Amino acid sequence: MAKRLVVIGGTAAGLSAASKAKRSCPELDVTVFERTCYTSYGACGLPYFVGGLVAEPEDLITLNVEQLARRGIDTHVRHEVQKIDRERKCVEVVRLTDGRVFEAPYDILVLATGAKPLVPDIQGHDLKGVHSLRTVEDGIMLRSIVRESKRAVVIGGGFIGLEVAEQLRETGLHVEVVELENRLLPMLEESNSQMVKDALESHGVVVHTGASATEILGTDGFVHGVKLANGEEISADLVLLSIGVSPETSLAAQCGLELGPKGAIKVDAHQRTSDPDIYACGDCCHSFHTLTGKPVYVPLGTTANKQGRVAGENIVGNPATSPGVLGSLVTKVFNLTVAATGLGEAQAKREGFDAVSCTIVKSDRASYYPGGIDTRMTLVFEQKGGRLLGAQALGGPTAAGRVNVLVAAIAAGMTVQQLGELDLVYSPSVAPVYDPILIAASQALKLVQ
Amino acid sequence: MAKRLVVIGGTAAGLSAASKAKRSCPELDVTVFERTCYTSYGACGLPYFVGGLVAEPEDLITLNVEQLARRGIDTHVRHEVQKIDRERKCVEVVRLTDGRVFEAPYDILVLATGAKPLVPDIQGHDLKGVHSLRTVEDGIMLRSIVRESKRAVVIGGGFIGLEVAEQLRETGLHVEVVELENRLLPMLEESNSQMVKDALESHGVVVHTGASATEILGTDGFVHGVKLANGEEISADLVLLSIGVSPETSLAAQCGLELGPKGAIKVDAHQRTSDPDIYACGDCCHSFHTLTGKPVYVPLGTTANKQGRVAGENIVGNPATSPGVLGSLVTKVFNLTVAATGLGEAQAKREGFDAVSCTIVKSDRASYYPGGIDTRMTLVFEQKGGRLLGAQALGGPTAAGRVNVLVAAIAAGMTVQQLGELDLVYSPSVAPVYDPILIAASQALKLVQ
Numbered sequence: 001m002a003k004r005l006v007v008i009g010g011t012a013a014g015l016s017a018a019s020k021a022k023r024s025c026p027e028l029d030v031t032v033f034e035r036t037c038y039t040s041y042g043a044c045g046l047p048y049f050v051g052g053l054v055a056e057p058e059d060l061i062t063l064n065v066e067q068l069a070r071r072g073i074d075t076h077v078r079h080e081v082q083k084i085d086r087e088r089k090c091v092e093v094v095r096l097t098d099g100r101v102f103e104a105p106y107d108i109l110v111l112a113t114g115a116k117p118l119v120p121d122i123q124g125h126d127l128k129g130v131h132s133l134r135t136v137e138d139g140i141m142l143r144s145i146v147r148e149s150k151r152a153v154v155i156g157g158g159f160i161g162l163e164v165a166e167q168l169r170e171t172g173l174h175v176e177v178v179e180l181e182n183r184l185l186p187m188l189e190e191s192n193s194q195m196v197k198d199a200l201e202s203h204g205v206v207v208h209t210g211a212s213a214t215e216i217l218g219t220d221g222f223v224h225g226v227k228l229a230n231g232e233e234i235s236a237d238l239v240l241l242s243i244g245v246s247p248e249t250s251l252a253a254q255c256g257l258e259l260g261p262k263g264a265i266k267v268d269a270h271q272r273t274s275d276p277d278i279y280a281c282g283d284c285c286h287s288f289h290t291l292t293g294k295p296v297y298v299p300l301g302t303t304a305n306k307q308g309r310v311a312g313e314n315i316v317g318n319p320a321t322s323p324g325v326l327g328s329l330v331t332k333v334f335n336l337t338v339a340a341t342g343l344g345e346a347q348a349k350r351e352g353f354d355a356v357s358c359t360i361v362k363s364d365r366a367s368y369y370p371g372g373i374d375t376r377m378t379l380v381f382e383q384k385g386g387r388l389l390g391a392q393a394l395g396g397p398t399a400a401g402r403v404n405v406l407v408a409a410i411a412a413g414m415t416v417q418q419l420g421e422l423d424l425v426y427s428p429s430v431a432p433v434y435d436p437i438l439i440a441a442s443q444a445l446k447l448v449q
Numbered sequence: 450m451a452k453r454l455v456v457i458g459g460t461a462a463g464l465s466a467a468s469k470a471k472r473s474c475p476e477l478d479v480t481v482f483e484r485t486c487y488t489s490y491g492a493c494g495l496p497y498f499v500g501g502l503v504a505e506p507e508d509l510i511t512l513n514v515e516q517l518a519r520r521g522i523d524t525h526v527r528h529e530v531q532k533i534d535r536e537r538k539c540v541e542v543v544r545l546t547d548g549r550v551f552e553a554p555y556d557i558l559v560l561a562t563g564a565k566p567l568v569p570d571i572q573g574h575d576l577k578g579v580h581s582l583r584t585v586e587d588g589i590m591l592r593s594i595v596r597e598s599k600r601a602v603v604i605g606g607g608f609i610g611l612e613v614a615e616q617l618r619e620t621g622l623h624v625e626v627v628e629l630e631n632r633l634l635p636m637l638e639e640s641n642s643q644m645v646k647d648a649l650e651s652h653g654v655v656v657h658t659g660a661s662a663t664e665i666l667g668t669d670g671f672v673h674g675v676k677l678a679n680g681e682e683i684s685a686d687l688v689l690l691s692i693g694v695s696p697e698t699s700l701a702a703q704c705g706l707e708l709g710p711k712g713a714i715k716v717d718a719h720q721r722t723s724d725p726d727i728y729a730c731g732d733c734c735h736s737f738h739t740l741t742g743k744p745v746y747v748p749l750g751t752t753a754n755k756q757g758r759v760a761g762e763n764i765v766g767n768p769a770t771s772p773g774v775l776g777s778l779v780t781k782v783f784n785l786t787v788a789a790t791g792l793g794e795a796q797a798k799r800e801g802f803d804a805v806s807c808t809i810v811k812s813d814r815a816s817y818y819p820g821g822i823d824t825r826m827t828l829v830f831e832q833k834g835g836r837l838l839g840a841q842a843l844g845g846p847t848a849a850g851r852v853n854v855l856v857a858a859i860a861a862g863m864t865v866q867q868l869g870e871l872d873l874v875y876s877p878s879v880a881p882v883y884d885p886i887l888i889a890a891s892q893a894l895k896l897v898q
Contacts (some may be wrong), residue, residue: 012882045817045877053588059817161875290872301882302875323870330874368494368508399877401850404886407871408854412861421772422856423739425779425788426751427608428494429848433461433750437853 002029004104005315005379006091008081008251011032011041012301013282014112015063016173016308017271017315018073025316030072031104033079033093038136038278039065044301046139047160050146051167057136084109086275092186108277108315111252111265112308115283115299120155124216129223130239133164142240149238151228155213159331161242161293162200166333168238169205176206176234178213178226180243187329187344188392189378191359195394199336201373210231245299247284261288262297269321271311279306279315289345290324291389291413292351298327326390328407339403342390342410345380354385357390358443362436365400366428373400377440379406386415386448393436402437416444451478454764457530457700459483460490460622461732461750463561464512465757466764467522474765482528482542487585493750495588495798496609499595500616506585510621520636527556533704557726557764560714561757564694564732564748569604573665578672580619582613591689598622598687602675604662607631608780610691610822611649614780615689617687618654625655627662627675629692633858636793636825637841640808644843645863648785657681663775685827694748696733709735711746718770720760728764730756739773739860740792740838741800746749747776777856779849788852791839791859796830805832806839807892811885813847815877824848826889828855828865835864835897842885851886865893 005021007014010032022030032039040063047053058064068075076095083092090105117132119125129149146152147241150173154165157179169175177184177200178317183193184200184207197207208228216239217225225235247264260266260273265285267273273280282304286295303325313320328341357380365372373396380390391406393399409419420441426433434442454470456463459481465840471479481488489512497503497851507513525542526744531804532541532551541555566581568574578598580591595601599622603614618624626633626649631643633649633656646656657677665688666674672686696713698706707723709715714734716722722729732748736756762769777790797804806829814821824844840855842848858868869890875882882890 042815042817042877042882044875044882045815048818048877053819054694054817062816076583160717163876179727200874300875302872304881306870323872326871326872328874330876330879332876332878339879341872341874366491366494367511368503369497370502397846397879398850400874400876401847401853404850404854404871404873404884405857407873408857408861408863408868411867411871412857412863414857414861419857421755421779422853422860423751423772423775423790424853424856425777425790426493426851427612427779427781428491429781429850430779430786430788430846433491433493433754435853 002027003107004029004105005031005108005110006104007032007089007110007112009112009114009282010039010075010077011043011112011114012111013304013308015040015068016157016305017110017112017279017281017311019071020073020309020312021279021315024313026072026317028316030074032068032073032075032226033081034075034077035080035096036135036137037077039063039068039075039077041136043134043147046133047163047167049139050133050143050164051170057140060136081251084251087256089165089277108279110311111280111284112272112282113248113251113284116248117241118244118246119241120213120243122213122215124218124223125241127216127218127223128221129237130216130241132241133160143392145238146171146173150166151236152238152240153178153234153236154240154242155226156241156242157207157209158244159185159329161240162196162244162333163331164240165205169203176208178208178211178228180212182210184209185338187347187366189339189344189357189359192376192378192392192394195376196333196336196338199333203334221367245283247297249284252280253282261295262286264297270314270319271322272314281311281313287325290326296325298325325408326410328403330403336394337397338394339400340392341403341407343380344390348380348389353389354383355380356447357387358440358447360436360440360443362439363432363438364434365430369428375402375436377402377436379440379444381416381444383447386417386445388414388416388419405437416441416448451476452556452587453478453554453558454480454557455553456481456559456561457540458561458563458731459488459524459526459578460492461564462753462757463559463697464489464517465754466559466561466728466730466760468520469761470764471521471760473762475765476523477765479523481517481522481524482530483524483526484529484545485586486526487582487898488512488517488526490585492583495582496612496616498588499582499592499613500619506589509585512787530700533700538726557728559760560722560727560729560733561579561731562697562700562733565697566690567693568690569662569692571664573667574671574690576665576667576672577670579665579690581690582609590631593619594687595622600685601687601689602627602685603684603689603691604675605691605693606656606658607691607693608634608778610689611645611782612780612811613691614649614654618652625657627657627660627677628659629831631659633658634787636789636796636842638793638806638808641825641841641843644825645782645785645787648782652783666669694732696746698733701729701733711735713746719763719768720756720771721763728760730760736774738769739775745774747774775856775859777852785843786846786848787843789841789851790852790856792829793839797829797838802838803832804829805896807889807896809885809889809892813845813883813885814879815881818877824851824885826851826885828889828893830865830893832896833898835866835894837863837865839870854886865890865897869894
């Protein structure tokens with residue numbers, strides 16, 4: 001009889017694992033259970049579906065059930081696994097459409113259960129008009145409400161919160177962002193955070209930093225505002241909760257798998273859990289940081305895909321290893337692209353590095369070529385020797401590519417001196433003769449001992 | 450008495466050397482002689498001055514004589530060095546404004562004499578309306594003629610030829626490009642060259658490849674057309690010669706310095722010539738290729754600046770070494786950005802590498818996010834082991850940044866497998882979850898043995 005692979009969770013990580021395993025070993029019997037109505041959806045695209053840039057929910061789907069079937073992957077949506085029996089090697093599944101419960105046996109099990117939005121423990125979080133944004137269903141619901149809303153409050157000034165804030169503002173709503181920390185995107189250096197705040201404010205978004213929402217106010221079960229710790233009340237008919245996510249590990253915990261940092265499922269570099277017949281990948285488990293080697297919880301689509309593929313390889317006996325992560329991030333806040341990778345200076349110091357940083361501002365084209373946009377570039381590096389630890393770039397659309405150069409440089413263990421010697425491309429219409437990267441490297445070199 | 454540094458040539462390389470040396474050793478007596486009227490001009494910006502995107506010649510100037518004087522650098526424009534006396538350690542200078550000849554003694558001499566345009570040995574190359582584009586004076590002359598011209602022929606389909614072709618077309622001229630090789634930008638893979646040709650043709654530029662200009666036709670001393678080897682005659686009132694440059698080494702040859710590949714001045718990694726008191730930097734000398742270690746002639750502004758700085762360091766006793774070059778290039782042809790670094794497949798094979806390549810096409814954004822532009826990405830790598838040797842990207846403005854990631858990866862000696870493991874940034878508005886770089890790496894990995 002063919003070996004049976006059961007995958008819990010039918011988005012990025014789970015389907016990467018299923019596809020890779022099936023492609024490498026076509027005789028494998030692969031079954032996927034997905035709780036929502038949608039497989040393989042680009043959750044990162046949800047803010048743009050809410051804002052209307054993406055027309056239909058289906059546009060976010062890479063592979064639907066039929067396409068997966070053609071790959072030999074038997075996928076069941078609206079099916080929730082509610083129990084794992086490691087003794088008997090089977091899962092208990094409930095079909096959500098009619099409540100029927102059945103068992104599915106496995107030889108190998110993959111947990112790709114993802115993450116769930118954190119909900120603040122304050123009064124009013126369950127009022128109508130208060131939403132999180134995680135699933136396609138969330139997106140459909142939120143988009144339908146946006147059309148009838150005038151004033152939105154986004155609680156949480158991280159990447160997703162700001163993307164939704166931008167999109168809500170673009171659809172014409174009055175938008176206020178409430179962030180607990182004293183700045184937005186706290187992984188950025190302070191002056192870089194300020195630039196993000198400026199971009200939001202210049203587009204009419206009101207930003208509250210160092211502000212804590214203590215209550216969501218309602219009337220007759222409907223939200224009408226948010227109360228802050230300083231007593232201020234912001235009126236709103238729509239509240240988005242975007243204070244982060246936590247790994248969805250109830251099944252893992254129920255069956256006694258070991259958990260790691262932030263409660264994420266503990267895995268080794270092959271994505272194997274503490275049970276050798278169970279793998280985990282994606283937002284439900286941790287990854288390993290390239291620079292520290294430590295387990296870190298970095299729930300991102302890029303990582304989920306890569307971990308899924310590595311799980312898939314190992315399932316069929318190919319000993320692949322997950323590459324480390326740098327926590328590379330990018331977003332666009334109106335006309336400002338914000339990208340970061342590796343460690344911030346404060347974070348690097350906490351990890352025990354003798355980190356310093358420098359920030360430069362330089363146009364992304366030759367000074368005389370029209371249309372240049374200032375790029376703000378931060379490098380974080382070891383004071384002794386100058387090994388690169390992190391980078392941030394804010395500016396036009398080319399900021400992302402510039403941070404990607406640093407992703408490669410950091411992964412390769414380069415120093416700021418080596419960075420400054422790179423033979424980067426130059427043409428007046430595309431870059432200045434000294435690229436912002438080289439200017440930053442040259443500035444950084446002065447601080448190296 | 451202070452040590453005397455004399456620099457011949459007042460643009461990128463020469464002024465980088467002068468500035469670095471003066472800054473590191475303020476008591477140094479620094480004199481620069483520049484033959485043209487302009488110092489420190491961005492020659493790469495000349496096509497955009499001709500096309501009118503750059504308004505004034507002065508916009509191309511980074512540092513003029515007064516600004517250089519404030520840095521303690523005594524700069525003389527319209528001064529041509531006509532002889533170097535290595536015995537007596539002095540140069541013979543002619544002041545071009547009045548023909549006065551004088552001697553200037555040196556302790557250290559820097560040759561930054563640049564390159565000169567190649568002129569084809571065909572009849573009519575000296576007709577009125579036939580131009581090269583190298584100096585600001587060339588640019589001023591060409592721009593004044595463009596206004597009265599209707600039909601232009603660009604002889605030479607390299608980067609500069611295509612930039613001028615684009616600009617002439619943008620100003621409304623009928624433009625034809627004549628290229629001897631069977632494709633444009635022959636350092637690109639064939640299908641990539643075709644994409645460049647398509648971009649030109651879709652904007653109305655007529656492209657002749659595998660075509661040799663055998664005569665420039667004229668009447669009463671004025672150009673009126675170009676005759677091709679196949680007998681075809683193209684009518685034109687403006688002809689740009691852009692078939693490449695050769696190092697300007699007449700002074701170096703006169704005083705008996707050793708020459709290297711392509712007749713460029715021979716230098717060591719410290720930019721020192723065969724005379725230990727004479728340095729050379731920029732387009733008059735060669736550089737060393739990062740991958741082969743061999744001397745190569747790559748006359749580019751980026752290299753010139755870096756070589757100048759290295760010369761400046763060594764002049765004052767700091768033993769700096771020039772980094773190798775990959776020959777990284779980028780340009781924009783209408784809406785197509787074309788970037789390349791390292792070796793092409795054919796070139797790599799000629800250098801003895803067991804090179805293979807692969808090319809993929811992928812949108813530069815998430816498929817569902819509006820405005821994505823297809824990026825065509827080529828990787829060249831060693832079949833055995835997969836070490837990266839070169840890369841090309843053609844597409845929207847982000848193509849340049851993607852090639853720069855490869856610049857870092859190649860400099861670090863990465864393999865296609867390591868490239869595929871990079872934690873590149875992702876957001877639907879900025880990149881697909883599998884960046885074109887990662888897709889190319891994954892495709893390449895299949896060819897690695």
